[in-house]
Amino acid sequence: MPLLGVSLTPAGQQRLLARPPQLLLSDLQSTRDLEPGRPVRLLDAQGKTHAAGVADPENEVVRIWSHGEDSRSPDAAFMRGMLRAALALRRTLGLADGESAYRLLNGEGDGLSGLAADVYGRFAVVTALSRGLLGHARLLAQCAMELLAEAGLPVRGVVLKTRLKGSGNTPERAKDDVVGEAPPDKLVVLERGVPYEVHLRGGINVGLFTDMREHRAGLARFVRGKRVLNTFAYTGALSVAAARAGAAAVTSVDLAAGPLAWARANFALSGLDAGAHRWEVSDVFRFLEAERARGISHDVVILDPPTVSGARASLWAQKRDYPDLIAAACAVLPDEGGHLWISSNTHGGPTVLKHVAAGLALAQRDGLLLELGGLPPDYPTPLHWPAARYLEVCQVRAGAPWSR
16 A cells, blocks of 8 residues: 655654654644555655654554655565564574564564564464554564564464453453464463463463563562462462472462463473462452451562453552552561562553552551562663553562551
């Protein structure tokens, strides 16, 4: 499809000087004929091309994929070039080995805002952030299969996922399709040599968040010989990391029984005895209150909640409820204090440290920040586009209650 020329407003032209990965539709003189996924050229008042990309009216933006007068149409040659540069970085990182799970292409950081590609051993997932980007996602998947085969890292099939926006406390959903061979219902992949079961079809989350890889590895420094409570445990990747690192006991809590069964399977893959640890199907707030009432404490509490959820009896929203959760977690730490592992999705909300400060104030405890981290290196982001850096994880030493 040929590039459609679209004129920028004076404000849009000014904003483009900073080379952002996207502009708002309001930065265009007109949005007529700007159907979803349409390749566009962005023009100044004299008709000179300054950038090119694709229209994404579902998200009210134009996604910019190249800058300059010679900006190109996003054809197969263009996609292969973007993927080649992305793969070179992942090979430098030691991630592209044909068995491991890693992010091959990370949206804005790899020059393709609105698209992502993740490799899971011999299969991959390409995700589009709107329906209009699906055609480009399909082309990206086809090019990825070709390029990875040429690099000696062949994948047998690619799952295409389109993220459908949620609203309020309704989470995002996904529709998927397949290019090449469909993956098995259950696939085992490696992360630093540790096996995990993933399910690549049927939903946004596949069971393993690769953006947490470095934080799972770092957990070992804080849990050896400790009693660890993993809340919102999902498929138990952090529980596996704690158990493998020599935690004295691991308690995994999730509202749904299905993910905890999956977590037990991940324990088995690592040769861990799931029966030696504790598994609780429960609302996390209710569980924490019950533990406090029973006088049971945990040396390390892991808090890795979803951003929003309508599954609880009372709706959960991280932006609103996180301080209360942190305070409730402090109530099950030992009297002398303990360790908090806390993650936060900062999209549209406070930084993780603001949540922690508010939560510790509610719990009437002092805290020491031991570490603050974010995305791993296979999730690169532009320096001038902080909105892409959505993940924060901190390690906090919570002290004894002030009244003691």
